[in-house]
Amino acid sequence: MRMFLFKIITGLIIVGAGSAQAVAESTSAMTPESIHIQRCSACHYVDGKPPSEEFPHIAGQYEQYLLKALKLFKQGQRESEAMELITSLHREQELVILANHYAKQKPADSPANAAPDQPLVARGLQLYNSERVYGISCADCHGPDAKGYVRSTPRTRVSRAIPRLAGQQSPYIKAKLMKYTGAENVKPQAGMCGMRKAGKTLNQNDIDALVEFLSSK
Numbered sequence: 001m002r003m004f005l006f007k008i009i010t011g012l013i014i015v016g017a018g019s020a021q022a023v024a025e026s027t028s029a030m031t032p033e034s035i036h037i038q039r040c041s042a043c044h045y046v047d048g049k050p051p052s053e054e055f056p057h058i059a060g061q062y063e064q065y066l067l068k069a070l071k072l073f074k075q076g077q078r079e080s081e082a083m084e085l086i087t088s089l090h091r092e093q094e095l096v097i098l099a100n101h102y103a104k105q106k107p108a109d110s111p112a113n114a115a116p117d118q119p120l121v122a123r124g125l126q127l128y129n130s131e132r133v134y135g136i137s138c139a140d141c142h143g144p145d146a147k148g149y150v151r152s153t154p155r156t157r158v159s160r161a162i163p164r165l166a167g168q169q170s171p172y173i174k175a176k177l178m179k180y181t182g183a184e185n186v187k188p189q190a191g192m193c194g195m196r197k198a199g200k201t202l203n204q205n206d207i208d209a210l211v212e213f214l215s216s217k
């Protein structure tokens, strides 16, 4: 990963040479290309379906969620060597355009794991539907089909998204759940308190089963 990151960063400096031009353009004239979406494509491709299992799928993820994630990285509240660096190169308005671009891509239409271990999937399904915190299950928040959703509060006009998990890569789901368990050797992930509370109820075997189940969706 380190060597790979180094190569990307060296590439970014070259790509970055044109960014003064992008700043001069008005926001409405900005396109994903004019703000150098090629910075993202090395790890997420332009269509959001990544070249390697190391990187998350972001195609068709909810715009509100993508933007929130990008802002958390930029503010140093969500840990990732690559993403903290890359978001620091973009202004917030550019992150809005990139989130919108990836949200418009077609989500993965086949599961990440085509041949999952069926008994483990069954155990994962049971855990996914069981009460975790405040009588709420994973399914209550992420949806029975793990596709997440957006909820808007008409009065405050705030809309919040629960991320889609279906089609996501297994190693990424696993790494995320490990962070949410609050295990001492892993820095806890910034994010909604309900998700952190749910994560704390999981042990290693639960995580393996949930990952198997989710990657079969």
Ligand code: HEC
Pocket (backbone or CB within 6 Å): 004, 005, 008, 037, 039, 040, 041, 042, 043, 044, 054, 055, 056, 057, 058, 066, 067, 069, 070, 079, 080, 082, 083, 086, 087, 090, 098, 099, 163, 175
């Ligand atoms: C060097 C590789 C690399 C590059 C380049 C890169 N990313 Fe990422 N991206 C990652 C990794 C790794 C993660 C997972 C971080 C984590 O563990 O939370 C990630 C996570 C994300 C997430 C959060 C996904 C989720 O499901 O929570 C978003 C959104 C994102 N990247 C968008 C972008 C955008 C937009 C760009 C270009 C401006 C970009 N990335 C460039 C590697 C990269």
Ligand code: HEC
Pocket (backbone or CB within 6 Å): 056, 068, 128, 132, 133, 136, 137, 138, 139, 141, 142, 161, 162, 163, 164, 165, 173, 176, 177, 190, 191, 192, 194, 195, 198, 199, 202, 210
């Ligand atoms: C109270 C609602 C709630 C519950 C219950 C919940 N989640 Fe979440 N989950 C969320 C929210 C909101 C996020 C995004 C947090 C953020 O914005 O960083 C999330 C994030 C995630 C992510 C990371 C997604 C990504 O793209 O990075 C995974 C994986 C996940 N949840 C799996 C689960 C599993 C498995 C369970 C059950 C053990 C569960 N969640 C229970 C609300 C919930």
